Amino acid sequence: MGKRLVIESLEVRTDTRSVTYVFRTGVNAVTGPVGSGKSSMLELLKYSLGGSAKVMPAVRDNVQSVKVKFRAGDEHWEFTRALRSHVVQVFDLKTQESLGEWAATNRQNSRKVGPALLDALGLPPDWRIPKSRKNPTDETVPVSFWDVHKYLYLDQNSIDASVIGHKDANLNNKRIAVFELIYGLANARTVELLTERGKRRAEASALRKSAEAVSAFLQDMGDPDPAELTARKAGLLIELGRSKDALNEARNAAQSGLVSAETLNALGSKRAHLEDLLAQRDALQVAVAEAKSVTAQLNLEEQRIKRSSGASRSLSGLEFVQCPRCLQGLPYGRFDDGHCHLCGQAQEPDANDNAADSLLKVLREQRRETKDLADADEATLEGVSAQIELAEQAVLSQLRAASNSDEPRALPYIGSLEQAVAQVAVTEAAIQRIDDVEKRWATHDGLHKEADNLDVIARGMAKEESRIKLGLREDTPLLAGLSELFDEILRGLRDPWFNKAHVDTTDYLPIVDGEPFDMLAVGGGRKTIVNLAYHVANLYMSLSERTDMLLPTLLIVDSPRKNVGEGALDRAVVESIYSRLRTLQDASRDDFQMIFADNDMPTEASKWVSQHISLDYDNPFVPGVVHRGEQEPNDPKTAEEID
Known part of the structure; x- marks a missing residue:
């Protein structure tokens, strides 16, 4: 009872x-x-x-x-x-x-x-x-x-x-x-299952929104979809195999042309340095592009807050006498002074303006920091680009030095070797860029997969809740x-x-x-x-x-x-x-x-x-x-x- x-x-x-x-x-x-x-x-x-x-x-x-x-x-x-x-x-x-x-x-x-x-x-x-x-x-x-x-x-x-x-x-x-x-x-367990099921659904929704953000970023950057990436990568891998075969042939020809091991080692060292610089340049270009994207998003958020703050200021002077939801009259003095006349929550004078101003300050500081990082990356990028030019000249100089040395004449082989090394480097760099984009798509797919797993868990909770309720109803x-x-x-x-x-x-x-x-x-x-x-x-x-x-x-x-x-x-x-x-x-x-x-x-x-x-x-x-x-x-x- x-x-x-x-x-x-x-x-x-x-x-x-x-x-x-x-x-x-x-x-x-x-x-x-x-x-x-x-x-x-x-x-x-x-x-x-x-x-x-x-x-x-x-x-x-x-x-x-x-x-x-x-x-x-x-x-x-x-x-x-x-x-x-x-x-x-x-x-x-x-x-x-x-x-x-x-x-x-x-x-x-x-x-x-x-x-x-x-x-x-x-x-x-x-x-x-x-x-x-x-x-x-x-x-x-x-x-x-x-x-x-x-x-x-x-x-x-x-x-x-x-x-x-x-x-x-x-x-x-x-x-x-x-x-x-x-x-x-119902009992405590069914209420818990219903609540936890809601949390899992919300988490899944948030993950899918994150996946959509990744997808939008990739589209903004002009990156191809996974199917096109797979096709491109397959072609590049074939091309890389051919380039490496050509490089091996050039090296063998150079060896048979009596180019010394010392010359080949010097050339390989300079070429490796050039490849490192090219990789740094690619990473810096991606970082600068991401910083510009973040800056654009911060600009949009600043505009939204300004619009919202403006709307808040335009409404702050209004004294509502009628509920905007049910259109019933609002009694005078229903809440203590210092509380919102509509919802009753405590508020400081100009709380909305202060909050908006504070948030704008945070956004502007984030934008400044992002711009500083982008500027620093762009400056570094300029330096790396200059170093790439010097490294390329060093490779060419090494090749010319080899051709003008007192070693047996190897000029017919040096040109083939230079071309083969350059082709391998270009192909590997292209594959690396595709790998980077594939990682982003993998992140996108992983978010969707995690969201799907959460949906499976939520459905399992719904089944357990229904099973418990059915048992309670029978008992x-x-x-x-x-x-x-x-x-x-x-x-x-x-x-x-x-x-x-x-x-x-x-x-x-x-x-x-x-x-x-x-x-x-x-x-x-x-x-x-x-x-x-x-x-x-x-x-x-x-x-x-x-x-x-x-x-x-x-x-x-x-x-x-x-x-x-x-x-x-x-x-x-x-x-x-x-x-x-x-x-x-x-x-x-x-x-x-x-x-x-x-x-x-x-x-x-x-x-x-x-x-x-x-x-x-x-x-x-x-x-x-x-x-x-x-x-x-x-x-x-x-x-x-x-x-």
């Missing part, structure tokens, strides 16, 4: 008055006419626990702070939070000690509310999953207490529109992760139990259009008569009833003694009768809803807590609910606030979300 999360009381304080609302285990009803503050009460329950809340003007303009007493597993805490504050004052009701301030947001160097609640409820406090479930990378997102809380709170806006945020891609990814955890369909028949219970509860609500319902085995969403939730009609409260049945079924499952469910045994529902009409058949549906709640109350009063808000409830229900909080225009939720009755706007657009 899931650990208990029980709300004991909520105190609401204005600048002149305060009122405390008491809750009990079992079914708690909060009733009252439109605009009396029912939804605000449930939203402030969430806010007092450290979450965000949608508040109406009466709350926003009058409430100073809220205080909640509750039990979470073995913990017994009191949280006090001022409106618009990012911290919660925590008091341990077991030890009667203050635990100080806990952060409700991602404040550094402070204990955070969310992980503490997860830990108290027996859930992983530091839980991350890949951002994308379908194509995971190394980018992960945290699964927080508030992702679990969505299973515990069916709010008024979502009750006929969304099943635990399934329409939002980011929320849906977390919804599935939470479902698999609480139903035992844990909870999903089948949820489907049966969902069908039973929905059937008990006496809806005339219903025949058969179940929970999908892949995305864990309700299916009714073969139709997914999004395809159900809103009219007649059909979506509302299905969503309510699904959440109540989850609560029943968490109460089952024969399961290892991790879902806390709390359910908060806002307006379960939303969109249900007033006809005889509609009243029968409402009676069925409350009959199901009474059955739950009679069977497990002390093991769970349900808080529901509605305009009213059947007369009979007031006799059996554990607690009934009645609001009206004379006694609205916020104490001391004069209410304008039915004229008070109840449009959700007038609500403001606070963190």
Whole structure:
């Protein structure tokens, strides 16, 4: 059975008055006419626990702070939070000690509310999953207490529109992760495999990008592709063999022409020196070309940063009053001074400009160093070229000296020897250049091969993850139990259009008569009833003694009768809803807590609910606030979300 999360009381304080609302285990009803503050009460329950809340003007303009007493597993805490504050004052009701301030947001160097609640409820406090479930990378997102809380709170806006945020891609990814955890369909190993698989895919992607960069460099340098290199090298190797044969013949002819060994050794030494210089020249030419390529890339990066910095400066003076993603209004003062108005991250004045300037300085220094190296290499290249000319002249001089010596006349052989040596050197240099390009292509191919190996590893991890999940599914028949219970509860609500319902085995969403939730009609409260049945079924499952469910045994529902009409058949549906709640109350009063808000409830229900909080225009939720009755706007657009 899931650990208990029980709300004991909520105190609401204005600048002149305060009122405390008491809750009990079992079914708690909060009733009252439109605009009396029912939804605000449930939203402030969430806010007092450290979450965000949608508040109406009466709350926003009058409430100073809220205080909640509750039990979470073995913990017994009191949280006090001022409106618009990012911290919660925590008091341990077991030890009667203050635990100080806990952060409700991602404040550094402070204990955070969310992980503490997860830990108290027996859930992983530091839980991350890949951002994308379908194509995971190394980018992960945290699964927080508030992702679990969505299973515990069916709010008024979502009750006929969304099943635990399934329409939002980011929320849906977390919804599935939470479902698999609480139903035992995933474990630490499957989460680890999913995360590691994402990392391998990201590494493979990075390697392929590096390979593309190598390929682009080779193309920019005008180097041929591997197939052409192979053909060229084959031809050069044949030519080299012929050249070496010619060189051997020339040497033999020179020997037979009585050219001395001393002359041949001197000529070979000068020729070897010339070959070394030619190799140095080739290496320097490559280095200079690479330096020019790096300089060009640094120039492009500098232009990009300048454009980005310019855009940043053009936006820095703007005060956003609307979220550019969802187009909702941004509340004033939602973050402390010195933090970004949009994302809430701490920032120094002109932080973007300073960062851009610093990066530009680094780039310019890198470009200067690269240019200095290129200049030095070009200067060295000029010197080596001059030495090559001298070495070539030395070889020719040695040949002429041999021909003019007192040795037996060898001039007919010296010309052939000179030509053969030169041809071998030229061919070997050409082969060396091809070898260098082949090494770069080998690097390119090696990167692709390593990326392919990582993909193989990732696929192996996916198979292992699927195998573990299949085993968990076979060992844990909870999903089948949820489907049966969902069908039973929905059937008990006496809806005339219903025949058969179940929970999908892949995305864990309700299916009714073969139709997914999004395809159900809103009219007649059909979506509302299905969503309510699904959440109540989850609560029943968490109460089952024969399961290892991790879902806390709390359910908060806002307006379960939303969109249900007033006809005889509609009243029968409402009676069925409350009959199901009474059955739950009679069977497990002390093991769970349900808080529901509605305009009213059947007369009979007031006799059996554990607690009934009645609001009206004379006694609205916020104490001391004069209410304008039915004229008070109840449009959700007038609500403001606070963190």
